[in-house]
Amino acid sequence: MEIAIIKYNAGNTQSVIYALERLGINPLLTNDFEIIQKADKVIFPGVGEASTTMKHLKELGMDVLIPRLKQPVLGICLGMQLMCEYSEEGNTTCMGIFNTDVKKFQPQNGEKVPHMGWNNITTIRESWTADNIISADMYFVHSYYVPVTPDSVATCNYIENFSAAMxxxxxxxxxxxxxxxxxxxxxxxxxxxEL
Structure with a gap:
């Protein structure tokens, strides 16, 4: 099985590679369109700022390629946010895969932004995350969030309910x-x- 990790200015590619290697998979870190299109699965990681990252993706042509991919694609953190229509971070037009906007957390009751550390996710509808994961603690680092939408499959609560998985x-x-x-x-x- 060929797993392609999209290579761009994201900051968490090495930890994604290690996670896949623990599963016995040697992924390809690449920005080669042909390799990405032929891969069995594609991972779109993300750590960074939305407008800068979108600009870089556009320079590579990834903003056109990613929404057109036909195989399973996994967006992580900023990757998920850039799959939405628009982000309040840097007033950014994103890729429009998920029909929703990304919003900035507004601190309340002494809760700090960014939301950083372990928090519980709850599966809200049957999907790829639900197999063996009904409720679990996951690691978050983000100042912006995706509201709960019909595409949400798991939620988390920090300041308010938001999409943990889509x-x-x-x-x-x-x-x-x-x-x-x-x-x-x-x-x-x-x-x-295993999808």
Whole structure:
């Protein structure tokens, strides 16, 4: 099985590679369109700022390629946010895979932004995350969030309820970092690989 990790200016590619290697998979880190299109599965990681990252993706032509992919695609953290229509971070037009906007957390009751650390996710409808994961703690680092939508498959609560995982057609996404979420995160990655 060929797993392609999209190579761009994302910051968490190495930890994603390690997570896949723990499952016995040697992924390809690449921005080669042909390799990405032929891969069995594609992972779109993300750590960074939305407008800068979208600009870089456009320079590579990835903003056109990613929404057109036909195989299962997994967006992680910023990757998930960039799959939405628009982000308040940098007033950014994104790829429009998920029909929703990304919003900034507004601190309340002394809760700090960014939302950082372990928090519980709850599966709200049957999907790829639900296999072995009904309720689990996952690792988050984010200041922006995706509201709960019909594409949400798992939610989390920090300041308010938000989408922890999403699914639509062949596109899957997590706001949390499965590659940094210990055994339960490894299970999420395994679920995706086995789709």
């Amino acid at each position: 699914a639509k057609d062949n596109f899957y996404a997590t706001q949390f970092h499965p590659e940094k979420s210990a055994k339960q995160g490894q299970q999420i990655i395994k679920n995706f690989i």
